[in-house]
Amino acid sequence: NPVAVKAAFTSGWPPLILGIMRMGFIGLFFLGWSRLAGEHPVGPNREARRFALIAAFCKGLGVLFFYAALVMIPVNRAVILSTISPMVNLALVHFILDHERVRKHHILGIIVTFTGTIALLLSRHGGSVPTTVNGSEYLPGDMAMIASVILHQAMIVFEKKSLNHGTNPRQL
Numbered sequence: 001n002p003v004a005v006k007a008a009f010t011s012g013w014p015p016l017i018l019g020i021m022r023m024g025f026i027g028l029f030f031l032g033w034s035r036l037a038g039e040h041p042v043g044p045n046r047e048a049r050r051f052a053l054i055a056a057f058c059k060g061l062g063v064l065f066f067y068a069a070l071v072m073i074p075v076n077r078a079v080i081l082s083t084i085s086p087m088v089n090l091a092l093v094h095f096i097l098d099h100e101r102v103r104k105h106h107i108l109g110i111i112v113t114f115t116g117t118i119a120l121l122l123s124r125h126g127g128s129v130p131t132t133v134n135g136s137e138y139l140p141g142d143m144a145m146i147a148s149v150i151l152h153q154a155m156i157v158f159e160k161k162s163l164n165h166g167t168n169p170r171q172l
Contacts, residue, residue: 003075006070006075018067019063019064019067022063023059023060023063044166044167045165045166047165048162048165048166048167049162051158051159051161051162051165051167052158052159052162052167054154054158055154055155055156055158055159055162056155058151058152058154058155058158059151059152059155061151062147062148062149062150062151062152062154062155063148065144065145065147065148065151066144066145066148066152068141068144069081069141069142069144069145069148070141071141072138072140072141072144073138073141073142073144073145077121077138077141077142077145078141078145080117080120080121081117081121081142081145081146081149082145082149083113083116083117083120084113084114084117084146084149085149085152085153086109086110086113087109087110087113087114088149088150088153089153089156089157090102090106090109090110091110092153092154092157093157096157096158096161097157097160097161097164121142
């Protein structure tokens with residue numbers, strides 16, 4: 001996904017327009033799909049709809065951060081930062097979902113993932129050549145990519161909460 005999006009940037013289209021077109025097309029497709037299936041487009045009840053809408057908001061905002069990150073940092077750096085997804089997901093699952101807790105071996109995995117990600121980013125600046133000595137010009141892009149990962153994982157967790165309240169998986 002990061003490689004495809006970065007390639008689209010070279011086409012000359014503004015990133016915001018690319019993001020709106022992508023999400024608009026996907027949204028219209030699934031709205032049409034739910035109408036054809038005769039289902040409510042968001043969820044069967046108030047709680048399910050609330051979690052589905054939170055998930056959609058997280059996804060939309062996450063995509064905007066994703067596009068912003070790919071404008072500011074090289075693709076290989078974005079891919080390295082996306083490896084923090086499992087540890088973000090485990091943390092969110094632990095705090096948001098009922099009856100799902102992080103165990104000791106999960107915590108070990110989080111530590112290994114975090115350590116590996118930091119090591120990759122610090123070794124030769126994530127495989128890309130910086131224009132400054134310490135690579136600080138990547139900080140805004142790094143933060144945007146981290147925000148994108150967090151929002152994407154939050155979307156997954158809130159979708160699960162919506163499913164737990166009776167939403168059909170096709171509706172998500």
